[in-house]
Amino acid sequence: MILLSISVFLGRFHPLLVHLPIGILIMGVLLHWISKKQAFHAIRPAVSVTLLLGAVSAVFSCISGWLLGMDGEYDPDLLDRHRWMGIGVALVATLYYLIYIKKIPLLPQGRLPYLLSVILLILLFITGHLGGTLTHGEGYLAFGGDEESNVKEIRKIIPDVQEAMAYDDIIQPILQNKCYSCHGPSKQKGKLRLDSKEAIEKGGKDAKALVPGNSEESELYTRMVLDMLEKEHMPPKGKPQPSEAEIALVHWWISSGAGFDQPVKALPQEEHIKPLLLALQQDQIQDPVKPDVPEQPVAKAPEQALNKLKEIGVTVVPVAEGSNYLSVNFLASKSIGDHDLKLLEPIASQLVWLKLNNTAIGDSAMHIIGGLPVLTRLHLDNTQITDKGLSALQSLSRLQYLNIAGTKVTADGLLSLRQLPDLRSVYFYKTGINAANWPQLKQAFPKAILDTGGYYLPVLEGDTTLVTQVK
Numbered sequence: 001m002i003l004l005s006i007s008v009f010l011g012r013f014h015p016l017l018v019h020l021p022i023g024i025l026i027m028g029v030l031l032h033w034i035s036k037k038q039a040f041h042a043i044r045p046a047v048s049v050t051l052l053l054g055a056v057s058a059v060f061s062c063i064s065g066w067l068l069g070m071d072g073e074y075d076p077d078l079l080d081r082h083r084w085m086g087i088g089v090a091l092v093a094t095l096y097y098l099i100y101i102k103k104i105p106l107l108p109q110g111r112l113p114y115l116l117s118v119i120l121l122i123l124l125f126i127t128g129h130l131g132g133t134l135t136h137g138e139g140y141l142a143f144g145g146d147e148e149s150n151v152k153e154i155r156k157i158i159p160d161v162q163e164a165m166a167y168d169d170i171i172q173p174i175l176q177n178k179c180y181s182c183h184g185p186s187k188q189k190g191k192l193r194l195d196s197k198e199a200i201e202k203g204g205k206d207a208k209a210l211v212p213g214n215s216e217e218s219e220l221y222t223r224m225v226l227d228m229l230e231k232e233h234m235p236p237k238g239k240p241q242p243s244e245a246e247i248a249l250v251h252w253w254i255s256s257g258a259g260f261d262q263p264v265k266a267l268p269q270e271e272h273i274k275p276l277l278l279a280l281q282q283d284q285i286q287d288p289v290k291p292d293v294p295e296q297p298v299a300k301a302p303e304q305a306l307n308k309l310k311e312i313g314v315t316v317v318p319v320a321e322g323s324n325y326l327s328v329n330f331l332a333s334k335s336i337g338d339h340d341l342k343l344l345e346p347i348a349s350q351l352v353w354l355k356l357n358n359t360a361i362g363d364s365a366m367h368i369i370g371g372l373p374v375l376t377r378l379h380l381d382n383t384q385i386t387d388k389g390l391s392a393l394q395s396l397s398r399l400q401y402l403n404i405a406g407t408k409v410t411a412d413g414l415l416s417l418r419q420l421p422d423l424r425s426v427y428f429y430k431t432g433i434n435a436a437n438w439p440q441l442k443q444a445f446p447k448a449i450l451d452t453g454g455y456y457l458p459v460l461e462g463d464t465t466l467v468t469q470v471k
């Protein structure tokens, strides 16, 4: 046991240790070549010492590499090639040294040391490259970085989620985005691969990763919901984590039998899973939406106006680093009135996101908001506003997101905003709007996602209105 931990410990040093023979041997070869020039004869004694050090460090690298390779966490083919190339480096380096110091007199001298020096350089390059591919994944040299910086989230376009394939279109992309980097073609941590049906069914070194029909017994799922502080949590702490929705979808897929070739519509769908599935579908509909920060640059907001807002406890921050566009949040300033909202006027050309939710604001202040020409996101939830106030917002031609949840607004109020061209999301649970209004609203806002909290009105092609209860 102790012996095992020592060897694991030594193995860990391999990635560090390998830099020694690479550096020393290249140095040795260069010294060797240079020393042939008359002017550099003096450095000859240094050549044999350098070559000796290089050969010895190459042997040590082989030993540490062998120990690391026993972990079995690497692609076996790649590992094999890297291993034999590494041993080749150590052998050629030793031979090169012995011939250089003429310890093997039987072999012909002359050009042989040169030939060996060239072979050594080639071997060093190949071994190093294979080693890099083992730790960093395919193509790391070409992209010049760790695999994670190159990873882009893969998403399948799902026009109709019920017709989509549960594994291929929903589960596989999650595994690809969050697990393949360590359980895929170039690495198999825990001897587990997750990039094919056969591999997933085979499982890892300790247990079956997948028990169809039983998420709680499937490590594929349980490891994701383990406490983040647990060593077994997957993906390991600090790596990109799946979202709650993704975890719930994996649970749903395993619980429903973990089929690899079934369409979504063939699987049972409990109420809580429906909105998650629907969200996959809405994704690509929301994609072409205009950015919610204007593309054209804007001048900096006047410092004085910002200070006045900050004085009354309002949070004002740029929407992105280096941007002059502003996000303003009144949450911390409870008792604000029209007078305070007037402070927004000097920053009207910069103000794109405004949060007034849970404040005492009412209808009388809405004409000020209506005068904010670039506003794209507005939170008015849990305020005193009514239909009358809302109609003052018709001038917000760029508004994309509106939250009026928890207000007295009715369908009439919301309908007064039907002309807003970019309005895509409206949240209105706990308002005067009720189920009877939905068909009318759906027609008035054909492109918008109307969210009532308990009910979604999904975006549908054509003019059919479908109302799905999700809670």
Ligand code: HEC
Binding pocket: 175, 178, 179, 180, 181, 182, 183, 189, 190, 191, 192, 203, 204, 205, 206, 207, 208, 209, 219, 220, 221, 223, 224, 231, 232, 234, 235, 236, 239, 242
């Ligand atoms: C950054 C690397 C990394 C990522 C990303 C990663 N894992 Fe792992 N995984 C490991 C390591 C290391 C082990 C072995 C140590 C252990 O068993 O805890 C392991 C082991 C496992 C095992 C146990 C295998 C066995 O039988 O011993 C499962 C199951 C697993 N991972 C699932 C996942 C899932 C599912 C994801 C994606 C959501 C994922 N892992 C992402 C590094 C990773």
